[in-house]
Amino acid sequence: MFAGDSDLSLTSIDLFCGAGGLTLGLENAGFLSVMGLDTNRDAMATYRKAFPDAEAVEGSIAGYDFGQWRGVDLVAGGPPCQPFSNGGKRLAAKDNRDMIPEFARAVNTIMPRAFIMENVAGLLAPRNREYMAEILSLFSDRYTILPPRLINAADYGVPQKRMRIVLIGLLKGSIDFPAPTHLPGRYVTSGSVLRRGETQGYSNPSKIVYARRPDLRPSPYAGQLFNGGGRAINLDLPAPTILASAGGNKTHFIDELHAVIPYHKHLWDGGKPRSGELEGGRRITILESAMLQTFPTEMEFAGSRSSQYTQIGNAVPPRLAEVIGASVARALN
Structure with missing residues (x-):
């Protein structure tokens, strides 16, 4: 038993x-993470x-005995998102990687005073409406469960646009969903972390190559002007979502020589x-x-370079977790 072990x-x-x-955020x-x-x-x-x-x-969570806990x-977690991700097959409950029922089993076995579940925005898509209702019934x-909320991590001080849904349940009492700590125009920018002309950490050797058939959008930082899913980062705004598939050409990059905007205009004008390669393009480390x-900068990630990128891209931003966790902590106290 853990409740009451520490004041x-x-x-x-x-x-x-x-x-x-x-x-880390909690x-x-x-x-106290046990x-x-x-x-x-x-x-x-x-x-x-x-x-x-x-x-x-x-x-695996499947079959694990949670009685000891x-x-x-608080039980928290982000069950695998592939069943609902826009980048996946979007099979929801038909996908055998759907571990949300197992997360609910853990909660119902432990009966914590609160739970937090994080997942991708696709879970709230119209095609998953019936499944969302099924999830809540589990x-x-x-x-008392707050309606699932679609949030942008940038609204909570993360220098990255990252859309996620958060589900909060409370056994007793009441809780308000944490209000945003930052608003558009006052976001923490990617430029507060990244700097032109200064590589932090070991360089990523993946090149940035012009796309043969660019997907042109009104913004130079949208669409696909270059091969792969990596995009140029506008240092005046939060970065695009850090992908779990980063490491190669799906790694976002810094436009060291300010070449992306002129190239976008060149394409826009016909x-x-x-x-070939974009001169001055540098993948983020x-x-x-x-x-x-x-x-934190001192955090050490295990495994290969690809594995480390994956771990980072899969993670809940600690800053976002801290804001949500603090709201739950206040409700429990």
Whole structure:
């Protein structure tokens, strides 16, 4: 039993913890993390090093006995998002990677005082409306559950546009969804983290190559002017969403020589697409990706370069987790 073991801290567990972005934010909000669970070996190695006092369970949530964690104050987690992601097959409940029912099972077994579930925006798409209602019905009717909220991490001080849904449930009492801490025009910009002419961390050797058939949009920073999913970052705004598939040409980049805007104008005016590499284009590093996610600079990620990018892209931004966690902590206290 954990509730009452300490007068100083509320306790939490993080399911599908990955590298621990959610855990880190919850700890900053005043929760004592007692357990993290994930199937990814590299992510769990990262987690163990960052949270040596928490029990690190490397394995599947399916079939795991959560009875031992009864008394924990908060169960939090971001079940795998591939079933609902716009980048996936969008099969929802028909996708065998859908672990939301297992997350609900954990909550109903532990019966924590609160739970937080984070997931991709696609979960609120019209095609998933019936499934969303089914999800809400999975949790014990003893919980008061706030309507699922679509939020932008940039509204909470993250220097990155990242749309996610958050579901909060409370066993007793009431809670208001945390209000945004930042508004458009006052966002934390990517330029507060990234700098032209200064590479932070080990360089990424992936090149930026002109697309043969550009997907042209009104903004030079939208569409696809270059091969892959990586986009030029406007340093005056939050960065585009950091992708779990980053590492190669899906890694966003810095336009060191201010060449993207003139090239966009060239295309907009009817010019032909160019070929070869973009001179002065530089992919952001692992460290810079982590900083855009609001991980501390001293955070160490285990595994290959590709694995580290994946762990960072999959994570809940610690800053976002802290704001949400603080709101829950206030309700519990």
